[in-house]
Amino acid sequence: xxxxxxxxxxxxxxxxxxxxxxxxxxxxxxxxxxxxxxxxxxxxxxxxxxxxxxxxxxxxxxxxxxxxxxxxxxxxxxxxxxxxxxxxxxxxxxxxxxxxxxxxxxxxxxxxxxxxxxxxxxxxxxxxxxxxxxxxxxxxxxxxxxxxxxxxxxxxxxxxxxxxxxxxxxxxxxxxxxxxxxxxxxxxxxxxxxxxxxxxxxxxxxxxxxxxxxxxxxxxxxxxxxxxxxxxxxxxxxxxxxxxxxxxxxxxxxxxxxxxxxxxxxxxxxxxxxxxxxxxxxxxxxxxxxxxxxxxxxxxxxxxxxxxxxxxxxxxxxxxxxxxxxxxxxxxxxxxxxxxxxxxxxxxxxxxxxxxxxxxxxxxxxxxxxxxxxxxxxxxxxxxxxxxxxxxxxxxxxxxxxxxxxxxxxxxxxxxxxxxxxxxxxxxxxxxxxxxxxxxxxxxxxxxxxxxxxxxxxxxxxxxxxxxxxxxxxxxxxxxxxxxxxxxxxxxxxxxxxxxxxxxxxxxxxxxxxxxxxx
Amino acid sequence: xxxxxxxxxxxxxxxxxxxxxxxxxxxxxxxxxxxxxxxxxxxxxxxxxxxxxxxxxxxxxxxxxxxxxxxxxxxxxxxxxxxxxxxxxxxxxxxxxxxxxxxxxxxxxxxxxxxxxxxxxxxxxxxxxxxxxxxxxxxxxxxxxxxxxxxxxxxxxxxxxxxxxxxxxxxxxxxxxxxxxxxxxxxxxxxxxxxxxxxxxxxxxxxxxxxxxxxxxxxxxxxxxxxxxxxxxxxxxxxxxxxxxxxxxxxxxxxxxxxxxxxxxxxxxxxxxxxxxxxxxxxxxxxxxxxxxxxxxxxxxxxxxxxxxxxxxxxxxxxxxxxxxxxxxxxxxxxxxxxxxxxxxxxxxxxxxxxxxxxxxxxxxxxxxxxxxxxxxxxxxxxxxxxxxxxxxxxxxxxxxxxxxxxxxxxxxxxxxxxxxxx
Numbered sequence: 021x022x023x024x025x026x027x028x029x030x031x032x033x034x035x036x037x038x039x040x041x042x043x044x045x046x047x048x049x050x051x052x053x054x055x056x057x058x059x060x061x062x063x064x065x066x067x068x069x070x071x072x073x074x075x076x077x078x079x080x081x082x083x084x085x086x087x088x089x090x091x092x093x094x095x096x097x098x099x100x101x102x103x104x105x106x107x108x109x110x111x112x113x114x115x116x117x118x119x120x121x122x123x124x125x126x127x128x129x130x131x132x133x134x135x136x137x138x139x140x141x142x143x144x145x146x147x148x149x150x151x152x153x154x155x156x157x158x159x160x161x162x163x164x165x166x167x168x169x170x171x172x173x174x175x176x177x178x179x180x181x182x183x184x185x186x187x188x189x190x191x192x193x194x195x196x197x198x199x200x201x202x203x204x205x206x207x208x209x210x211x212x213x214x215x216x217x218x219x220x221x222x223x224x225x226x227x228x229x230x231x232x233x234x235x236x237x238x239x240x241x242x243x244x245x246x247x248x249x250x251x252x253x254x255x256x257x258x259x260x261x262x263x264x265x266x267x268x269x270x271x272x273x274x275x276x277x278x279x280x281x282x283x284x285x286x287x288x289x290x291x292x293x294x295x296x297x298x299x300x301x302x303x304x305x306x307x308x309x310x311x312x313x314x315x316x317x318x319x320x321x322x323x324x325x326x327x328x329x330x331x332x333x334x335x336x337x338x339x340x341x342x343x344x345x346x347x348x349x350x351x352x353x354x355x356x357x358x359x360x361x362x363x364x365x366x367x368x369x370x371x372x373x374x375x376x377x378x379x380x381x382x383x384x385x386x387x388x389x390x391x392x393x394x395x396x397x398x399x400x401x402x403x404x405x406x407x408x409x410x411x412x413x414x415x416x417x418x419x420x421x422x423x424x425x426x427x428x429x430x431x432x433x434x435x436x437x438x439x440x441x442x443x444x445x446x447x448x449x450x451x452x453x454x455x456x457x458x459x460x461x462x463x464x465x466x467x468x469x470x471x472x473x474x475x476x477x478x479x480x481x482x483x484x485x486x487x488x489x490x491x492x493x494x495x496x497x498x499x500x501x502x503x504x505x506x507x508x509x510x511x512x513x514x515x516x517x518x519x520x521x522x523x524x525x526x527x528x529x530x531x532x533x534x535x536x537x538x539x
Numbered sequence: 540x541x542x543x544x545x546x547x548x549x550x551x552x553x554x555x556x557x558x559x560x561x562x563x564x565x566x567x568x569x570x571x572x573x574x575x576x577x578x579x580x581x582x583x584x585x586x587x588x589x590x591x592x593x594x595x596x597x598x599x600x601x602x603x604x605x606x607x608x609x610x611x612x613x614x615x616x617x618x619x620x621x622x623x624x625x626x627x628x629x630x631x632x633x634x635x636x637x638x639x640x641x642x643x644x645x646x647x648x649x650x651x652x653x654x655x656x657x658x659x660x661x662x663x664x665x666x667x668x669x670x671x672x673x674x675x676x677x678x679x680x681x682x683x684x685x686x687x688x689x690x691x692x693x694x695x696x697x698x699x700x701x702x703x704x705x706x707x708x709x710x711x712x713x714x715x716x717x718x719x720x721x722x723x724x725x726x727x728x729x730x731x732x733x734x735x736x737x738x739x740x741x742x743x744x745x746x747x748x749x750x751x752x753x754x755x756x757x758x759x760x761x762x763x764x765x766x767x768x769x770x771x772x773x774x775x776x777x778x779x780x781x782x783x784x785x786x787x788x789x790x791x792x793x794x795x796x797x798x799x800x801x802x803x804x805x806x807x808x809x810x811x812x813x814x815x816x817x818x819x820x821x822x823x824x825x826x827x828x829x830x831x832x833x834x835x836x837x838x839x840x841x842x843x844x845x846x847x848x849x850x851x852x853x854x855x856x857x858x859x860x861x862x863x864x865x866x867x868x869x870x871x872x873x874x875x876x877x878x879x880x881x882x883x884x885x886x887x888x889x890x891x892x893x894x895x896x897x898x899x900x901x902x903x904x905x906x907x908x909x910x911x912x913x914x915x916x917x918x919x920x921x922x923x924x925x926x927x928x929x930x931x932x933x934x935x936x937x938x939x940x941x942x943x944x945x946x947x948x949x950x951x952x953x954x955x956x957x958x959x960x961x962x
Contacts, residue, residue: 301882430721431682431684431721431722474787477687477787478684478687481689484689484690485689490693491694494693503890510888510890513860514861514864515859518853518859522852526579527788530937530939532650532653533651533655533937535891536654537653538694538697
């Protein structure tokens with residue numbers, strides 16, 4: 021059994037956890053993060069990729085809107101390489117209440133969200149596929165942000181300050197010494213080994229899974245209601261600007277152009293278990309119909325992949341008893357277990373949204389400092405993340421530019437996402453992984469129109485060589501990738517994407533016969 | 540434009556039917572939107588590999604398989620037609636030199652190193668038969684990203700053998716002289732192997748590393764039109780068995796078959812049009828009289844006495860599923876059978892499991908004429924062949940080319956009889 025000693029233990033490898041890890045490490049704490057699967061596998065890796073301007077919340081929740089625009093400006097400064105500066109439109113379609121537009125504009129001004137009305141003809145010139153019947157258009161500083169990259173960049177920055185990450189480590193218990201939390205017990209999911217983390221302070225940043233962790237520490241009465249939202253990635257950039265319906269926030273009213281695709285979201289359905297997310301035909305149909313309202317012909321595009329994420333909606337059964345917790349809310353909740361439960365050395369941070377992850381981390385670490393009687397200022401809003409030092413935003417053509425330079429010297433393993441052999445080998449070695457799905461999230465390998473039809477056999481052959489796997493282990497990795505991919509594609513297969521999927525079946529079943537490969 | 544028969548689609552079904560109809564003395568045009576599925580799939584004739592348990596002898600298994608799967612295309616043509624179609628192919632393509640028959644499936648390595656059952660295979664692949672074991676060296680070509688010899692060999696070394704014996708496999712990787720390119724397509728590499736100097740270099744490198752008694756496996760890039768000479772040269776110079784392993788599309792072995800069939804079609808007076816899309820048809824009195832073809836400059840009517848639809852299944856675009864979740868046959872608008880209703884289960888979460896929509900296609904009668912859900916013939920003169928026909932799961936069964944060949948030739952016979960009967 022391994023024992024790891026640390027000042028701060030962070031539980032949860034989403035954006036919040038990575039943010040807390042970085043913040044704590046930058047303030048001089050020896051910090052360690054545990055995550056039961058890979059980083060960004062929960063809510064963080066399962067949203068549409070919108071960096072909010074705040075526009076979405078200006079009417080409904082002005083405070084949240086203000087928080088968004090403040091953090092939007094901060095993230096543009098510190099995480100430029102993760103952000104594509106697409107800008108955002110709020111458009112009034114024939115299905116929207118025309119009276120909302122003026123309310124929206126006034127509320128933007130009040131919340132400090134920069135807003136500019138645009139002539140619909142000008143908006144259509146910039147975004148020709150938009151519904152020509154839009155009557156009002158407002159421009160706001162929405163953007164697209166790559167959540168995987170942001171989390172990995174946060175982690176790399178934290179590592180530069182000495183932090184460590186233990187992914188594929190599942191927390192199975194929280195250790196207490198009397199009224200004080202002193203760390204956690206975890207299982208290394210890859211080796212089966214038990215690991216004990218001895219920590220002076222433990223931060224529960226496990227989002228939708230937060231109540232389960234709090235309960236392990238003996239803190240009862242917290243409920244986190246998982247709100248399921250589905251998103252569909254459509255092939256191509258149907259728009260190059262984030263497009264929102266100009267109405268009170270509802271389902272299927274945002275299209276985010278991110279990387280090579282456009283993502284439409286989302287729904288909000290209460291579910292019981294954040295690990296059991298089913299996608300229904302009805303949800304898919306509604307999302308496609310909503311897409312059609314913003315971009316006529318939306319359904320004729322290829323639907324590449326569908327997924328569901330869970331918003332952690334926080335509810336405290338003891339809300340009336342303790343002032344510092346809130347009722348069901350979309351803003352974040354920092355639960356002070358010392359005040360609430362008389363348990364020290366333990367905080368829970370949940371709720372919130374991706375755009376405000378850095379602020380959530382700052383609040384949390386500041387509270388920890390307060391409890392520990394340490395006075396160190398937060399600096400996470402000043403220092404850029406790894407790879408964002410230049411302050412240049414990510415640009416859609418950047419991979420193509422890089423590819424042009426090595427066109428004659430390097431093999432392109434994934435033609436859809438322009439991943440070269442060198443880049444793939446580098447990612448396998450850097451992450452030291454045997455899991456093709458880990459590589460997919462790091463490089464977008466297999467996320468383009470062919471959904472791995474051509475690159476995944478190649479990547480398996482390369483993985484087999486780099487990691488010196490035996491045949492069975494390589495087959496298992498290939499098998500697992502195909503099975504995981506299928507989960508995200510089978511509910512939305514139609515049109516040319518179904519045709520593509522059947523060609524992939526032809527390759528994997530008819531030509532390679534992966535099904536009968538020993539595992 | 541008037542023909543005895545218009546064939547729509549240039550895959551294995553459409554091309555073999557076209558050749559047979561032309562050789563039978565009828566005027567035939569094969570019209571295809573693309574170059575055809577032979578460019579994608581391998582050239583092995585997989586007749587039946589899993590039913591769903593492994594099949595050793597398709598001949599022994601087919602009758603029971605047909606009885607258990609009355610909706611399957613094989614049930615429309617019967618075992619004898621399957622058998623006859625293979626003899627036809629062997630006789631017609633001596634350069635490819637098809638080896639094997641319905642009596643026993645060969646077990647050929649895939650690029651992953653899995654032993655895949657195939658009934659009839661090109662001569663250039665036959666030495667890869669794993670049933671009796673042996674010592675194999677799998678040779679990779681570094682500029683080709685579609686083949687990983689070490690991965691293939693690792694799996695081959697543990698492949699189950701049906702005929703006993705032992706199997707050893709190792710891998711080597713060589714860098715043939717392909718100056719200036721890191722990334723060569725299978726077809727590009729196959730053309731380079733046609734060059735005797737390049738080949739000499741490859742032979743020398745392999746010879747230096749070859750152990751006595753080893754059979755040599757290579758990715759399927761051993762020449763294009765000159766493949767018999769390339770393969771013979773490699774086998775004789777190395778003094779051992781050499782075999783090709785199919786790789787990712789484009790399929791060089793499939794392209795060879797396509798080119799031979801095209802040359803036979805032309806010799807017999809048939810013609811092939813690649814590119815134009817069939818937009819629709821004219822019908823009168825229960826018969827289709829013409830198809831409308833978009834030739835990019837204008838719409839041309841191709842009139843014919845008989846029509847054969849060999850446009851492929853979902854993967855080729857012959858069958859489509861709309862965003863309204865309705866399946867359609869995309870060329871002539873024929874009804875699609877075995878298709879889940881909108882809202883019904885189409886695909887299930889287990890990737891390698893049975894998929895409810897996988898068998899969707901056009902239902903046919905025993906003369907391969909399209910029929911509706913009641914079994915009534917839709918058009919007297921419209922027949923269907925290959926993957927467009929409902930009822931099979933070609934990749935799971937390992938039956939795709941077997942179905943294409945058997946139904947293509949059976950439809951051609953029906954068409955010839957009808958054309959001659961009408962004279």
